[in-house]
Amino acid sequence: MSENMTGENKRQRIMSGMRPTGKLHLGHYFGVLKNWVKLQDEYECYFSIADWHALTTKYNQTQDMKQNVLDVLLDWLCVGIDPNKAVVYLQSDVAQTAQLHIYLSMITPQNWVERDPTLKDLAKIMKDKNENMSDLSYGLFGYPVLMSADILSFNADFVPVGIDQVAHVELTRDIARRFNNIYGEYFIEPKPKLTQTPLLKGLDGNKMGKSFNNDIKISDDEKTTENKVKMALTDKNRLRRDDKGNPDNCGVVYDYWKLFGSQNEIDEICDGCKNATIGCAQCKMKLAKKINESLAPQRQKRLELQNDLGYVYDVLKKGSKQAQQKSQEVLDGAVKMIKMYK
Numbered sequence: 001m002s003e004n005m006t007g008e009n010k011r012q013r014i015m016s017g018m019r020p021t022g023k024l025h026l027g028h029y030f031g032v033l034k035n036w037v038k039l040q041d042e043y044e045c046y047f048s049i050a051d052w053h054a055l056t057t058k059y060n061q062t063q064d065m066k067q068n069v070l071d072v073l074l075d076w077l078c079v080g081i082d083p084n085k086a087v088v089y090l091q092s093d094v095a096q097t098a099q100l101h102i103y104l105s106m107i108t109p110q111n112w113v114e115r116d117p118t119l120k121d122l123a124k125i126m127k128d129k130n131e132n133m134s135d136l137s138y139g140l141f142g143y144p145v146l147m148s149a150d151i152l153s154f155n156a157d158f159v160p161v162g163i164d165q166v167a168h169v170e171l172t173r174d175i176a177r178r179f180n181n182i183y184g185e186y187f188i189e190p191k192p193k194l195t196q197t198p199l200l201k202g203l204d205g206n207k208m209g210k211s212f213n214n215d216i217k218i219s220d221d222e223k224t225t226e227n228k229v230k231m232a233l234t235d236k237n238r239l240r241r242d243d244k245g246n247p248d249n250c251g252v253v254y255d256y257w258k259l260f261g262s263q264n265e266i267d268e269i270c271d272g273c274k275n276a277t278i279g280c281a282q283c284k285m286k287l288a289k290k291i292n293e294s295l296a297p298q299r300q301k302r303l304e305l306q307n308d309l310g311y312v313y314d315v316l317k318k319g320s321k322q323a324q325q326k327s328q329e330v331l332d333g334a335v336k337m338i339k340m341y342k
Contacts, residue, residue, distance in 0.1 A: 011042070011043055011044045012043055012044070012157040012158060013043060013044045013045075013046070013154055013155065013156045013157050013158075014039055014043040014044070014045045014046070014156060014157070014158050014159070014160060014193070015045075015046045015047075015048070015150060015151050015153075015154045015156035015159060015190075016032075016036065016045075016046075016047055016048070016159060016160050016161075017047065017048030017049065017050040017053070017091065017150060018032065018047075018048075018049065018050060018072060019050050019051075019053050019054045020049050020050070020051055020054055020065065020068040020069045020071070020072045021054065021068060021072075021210065022064070022067075022068050022071055022072075022210055023071045023075065023210075023217045023218070023219050024071070024072060024075040024217065024218050024219075025208060025209075025210065025215035025216060025217045025218065026200055026208070026215065026216050026217075026218070026259075027200045027208040027215065028075070028218075029079060029218055030200055030259060031162070031195075031200065032160075032195075033075075033076065033079045033080075033081070034079070035160060035195045036076075036081060036086070036160070037079065037080040037081060037082075039160060040081065040082060040085040040086040041085065043157075043158070045085070045086035045087065046086070046087045046089070046154050046156070046323060046326070047076070047081065047086055047087065047088050047089070048089055048090075048091045048094075048150060048323075049069055049072050049073060049088075049089070049090050049091060049316075050091045050150070051065060051069060051090060051091050051092050052091050052092055052098075052146065053091070053143060053146070053147070054068070055139065056137065056139050056140040056143045057140060059137065059139070069090065069316075070309075070312070071219075073088070073312060073315070073316055074219070074302050074305050074306065074312065075218050075219065075302070076088065077301070077302075077305055077312065077315065078218070078219075078298045078299070078301040078302035078305060079218065079298050080298075083315045083318070083319060087319045087322045087323055087326075088315060088316065088319040089316065089319040089320040089322070089323035090316055090319075090320050091150065093316075093320035093323070093324070094153065094320060094323045094324050094327050095324075096153060096324060096327035096328050096330075096331045097146075097149050097150055097153045097327055098146075098149075099331055100149045100152060100153055100327070100330070100331050100334060101145060101146050101149035103334060103335070103338065104145055104148055104149050104152070104175055104179070105142060105145050107175070107178055107179060107182060108145050108148075108175055108178070112171060112174060112175075113141065113142065113144050113145060113171075116144045116167065116168075116171065117167050118144070118168075119136075119140075119141070119144070144168065144171055145171075145175070147168055147171075147172070148171060148172040148175045148176075151169075151172050151190050152172065152175070152176060152187055152190075152330070153323075153326075153327040153330055153331070154323075154326055154327060154330060155187060155188050155330050156188065156190045157188055157190060157191065158190060158191050158192070158193040159172070159190050159191075159192055159193060160192075160193045160194075160195050161192050161193070161194065161195065162194070162195060163194060165192075166192045166194075169190060169191070169192040170192075172189075172190055173189040173190060173191075176188065176189045176190070177189055179334075179337075183337040183338055183340065184337055184340065186333060186334060186337045187334070200255070200256075200259070201251075201252050201255065202214030202215055202252070203215070203216070203228055203229070203231055203232040203233065203252060204231075204232075204233055204252075205233045205251050205252055215228075216228050216229070216291065218295065218298060218299070218302070219299060219302055220299075221299070222288075222292045225288055225291055225292055225295075226285070226288040226292075229253075229256075229284050229285075229287055229288040229291065230281075230284055230285075230288070232251070232252055232253050232256070232284055232287075233250075233251030233252050233253070234250050234251055234253050234280040234283070234284070235247075235249045235250045235251065235273070235280070236249070236251070237249060238273075238280060241276070241279045242276050243276060244273075244274055244275060244276045245273040245274065245276065245280070246273070246274065247269070247270045247273050247274070250273070253280070253283060253284060253287060254269070254270075254273075256287055256291070257269050257287060257290075260287070260290045260291055260294050261287075261290060265290070269283060269286070
């Protein structure tokens with residue numbers, strides 16, 4: 001157990017982060033951010049904008065980094081991440097994490113890093129592109145250890161992840177255990193806190209992503225949202241307006257209704273599709289309206305924040321200072337354990 005930021009109660013600690021790749025989409029919102037908003041009321045939370053991690057693959061594309069950091073921060077704040085409840089910080093402002101990363105890298109066997117599933121996927125991609133694995137940078141190869149340093153810098157109890165990311169937390173647990181076995185008990189072995197992350201597909205039915213141009217962003221305006229939803233995949237077997245459809249074969253539109261509609265609205269859409277009393281175009285227009293209504297408060301909040309960037313940057317500055325203080329405390333303890341061993 002750990003003390004919260006005010007020291008009034010003892011709450012378990014959570015650490016999580018996100019790369020700054022630009023404005024966030026609905027996959028981020030439903031898959032991560034809504035869960036974070038809930039967790040900040042239950043745990044002592046540290047949320048990192050992981051700009052070092054962005055450099056592992058975008059080291060030669062840094063011209064948009066500052067704007068990307070700002071966009072992520074604006075999206076976090078507008079959906080309800082509260083700097084009075086959680087520490088929001090920039091990863092590169094916390095040099096203590098880099099120092100801890102050096103110590104952890106010294107005790108981490110190479111084969112532990114090589115078994116990381118993300119690196120295996122990257123190796124396959126590079127092979128398919130006929131690229132040489134020797135082009136893989138030292139920073140990218142070692143990023144799983146840096147990720148462990150992110151977590152252990154705050155001696156976190158839990159890391160909220162989807163089932164596909166459990167391997168990252170397991171590596172952190174292995175590294176923490178190895179440190180404890182060598183130098184004495186110090187680090188908590190953080191546990192994955194599994195989230196029921198809905199797999200929200202892109203509008204074309206494929207993985208959602210900015211590079212695929214198939215996403216709806218939190219910050220999109222109403223007209224942009226309408227135009228995007230018009231392109232959404234529906235039941236391919238429903239060729240004409242009076243054809244009866246099957247919502248389960250609707251591609252993505254019905255899945256979006258499940259997230260944004262009330263049960264009565266979902267039942268109405270389902271019946272209308274099956275009985276051909278509503279066409280796909282009409283269904284998508286109703287969905288776009290529903291999405292716009294649902295996101296209106298967040299979008300309005302984001303616009304207000306954009307007009308007060310002094311406050312926004314102050315949030316990041318103060319959060320980074322809080323993160324520095326906690327991580328320094330943890331780093332000092334770790335270094336003390338290492339010197340005790342010597």
